[in-house]
Amino acid sequence: MDPQSSPARQWRVPRTSPVVKALGALLLLALGLLLAAGDPVRPALAGLAAAGLLVWALRDVVAPVRLAVDPEGITVLRGFAGRRRLPWATVEAIRLDRRSRRGLTAETLEIDAGESLHLYGRRDLDAPLDEVAAALTAARAAAR
Structure with missing residues (x-):
């Protein structure tokens, strides 16, 4: 396979x-x-919620890349900021799930790797999920 046929993204x-x-x-x-x-509970709860948001923001700074693809497979985020490599042989399916409820449509990109399922929303990847799914599917087809 030619490495130029499916560049890393x-x-x-x-x-x-x-x-x-x-x-x-x-x-x-x-x-x-x-x-x-005068209530000590309200500031304590606000402090806990604020700490949670700050940890979530820190994760976005430490591990901003949520998904990567190259000719050999996919790299996904694992845990707080770890990475997990999924070779193409372990990827069973790449699906885009669309659900409508009360006039709103929610999209989720699903990467099924057999023993694990990786879910991504629009705000995780900063790209239209149908385009990401198409790029992953094309890279997978080019690797075969």
Whole structure:
């Protein structure tokens, strides 16, 4: 197989995502302190929620690339910031799941690797999921 026939590609979270999450954490913390009114539980809960948002933002900074593909297979995010390599032989299916409910459509990209299922939304990859699915399917077909 010619390596030029299927170049490596990667998809990442939007660059603004960690900033928005960090600002949301600060806003949540400020709101919790503002509405405390002598109650120690409200600022504590706001602090916990803000810490969760900050950890989520940190993950976006530490591991922004959620999915990568090359002629040998797919690399997915594993855990907080780890990576897992999925050779094409282990990838059983690549599907785009669309569900409509109450006028809203939700899309999920599913990568079935037999023992594991990897799910991605639009905000995980910062690209239309149908285009990502098409690129993965094309890379898989080129590898055969």
